[in-house]
Amino acid sequence: MDASVSVYSCGKLPGATPEEVFQSIEAEAGELGFPYCSHWLRMPLPITRPYTLLFSNYPTEWQSRYKEKGYLQVDPSIMHGMRSSEPVVWSDALFAKTPQLWAEAQAHGLVNVWSQSRRDPEGTFSFLVLARPSGAIDATELAEAEWRMQRLVDASHTSMKARCKVPELMRPDVGLSDREIDVLRWTADGKTASEIADILFISERTVNFHINRIVCKLGACNKINAAVRAAMLGLVW
DSSP states (O other): OOTTOOHHHHTTSTTOOHHHHHHHHHHHHHHTTOSEEEEEEEOSOSSSSOOEEEEEOSOHHHHHHHHHTTGGGTOHHHHHHHHOOSOEEOOTTTTTTOHHHHHHHHHTTOOEEEEEEEEOTTOOEEEEEEEESSSOOOHHHHHHHHHHHHHHHHHHHHHHHHTSOOOGGGSSOSOOOHHHHHHHHHHHTTOOHHHHHHHHTSOHHHHHHHHHHHHHHHTOSSHHHHHHHHHHTTOOO
16 A cells, blocks of 8 residues: 555555554654554454454553553543543543553653544444653644544544454344344343233234344344344444
């Protein structure tokens, strides 16, 4: 792939790899004045071990330290991103409960940091971090450049997701009928087959028939697992 291709278009190129997409993200981050960046993309399934892609150009020593200390589990910037899509500039207040993590990050050059997350209707989550060792991120810079930073968040999410080899069962279009979706909704609400039959004015046998087909189509092991998978994929609303 031509190195001049931007992140805003490389995700649409059939030959682009996730590594090449990240190179484009890295180049755009550099133009914005941030030599360090990372991008984390997580699919909604499997629930216990979601399919993930993580790319970073952080110092190797810091990447090893972050993994060794298990900082991913307590990182408040990620927790913020999980709860909100609002951008945040890292600060002492954000890391008030994890001061050691913040101190070590700063010691490795991640001093002035901006991050933002995206979660799409299909449940795919991504998290972009832009960082530099010097030069505070002030209100003037945010007023002038934050729209470009947020545009990069959107493009990174879309381009990286487009290059992922997503298993078919993680795709939202699995051919559920309207009736199957109705049964799924009530199953997700905790209703029994008998209760669903009364609500939908069909027989309990028909409800169980639909549940068996749903479980099969979603590659689930039982109806509860099917309901959770459907909810994660945005198939019930």
